[in-house]
Amino acid sequence: QKEVEQDPGPLSVPEGAIVSLNCTYSNSAFQYFMWYRQYSRKGPELLMYTYSSGNKEDGRFTAQVDKSSKYISLFIRDSQPSDSATYLCAMSLYSSASKIIFGSGTRLSIRP
């Protein structure tokens, strides 16, 4: 069993829809939870990070962490074609920048 499980998709939604991306994990010791966006032929870029449980909002993006269920989510409101990318959930025991364990990524396509 992988430490972090993520549905690879692909996921295709119309422009303006709400997108929900999810990951489950097995290691209850994870403290840092991140979401990265990766465009084709680029490195991942950090979208949001959360320390421990709770919600965090940044513009159209909301990240949720439920440590009791070992489940994290990313919601994208009013999705745009420019949001089309691969979204990687990621976790770490140590910090938001160190020894990061990634999910396999969900490929998202927003149809105009």
Next chain:
Amino acid sequence: ETGVTQSPTHLIKTRGQQVTLRCSSQSGHNTVSWYQQALGQGPQFIFQYYREEENGRGNFPPRFSGLQFPNYSSELNVNALELDDSALYLCASSLDRGQGTEAFFGQGTRLTVV
């Protein structure tokens, strides 16, 4: 752009050969991590260097080795290349190991082993 630069961008090597990949970290960053991303997969942590010392290693064999230089740039060396080593190799730099820091990734080196 993140300010993390990797070279070369693409590389083709033959099985059994050795390869060196290079990473120039963002100005002021003292920590460099290397990741391997196979096609269709998420990045996998190889190892991390902090102030020129290895500081943690993922589940990779010893033929994967690295260096960090006084200017905090870094190299990843892979000996005795195998076909399964074909992947995108990503370098990430950050300011330190503490909480609340962000790892900035380069665009990667695409390695193909034939």
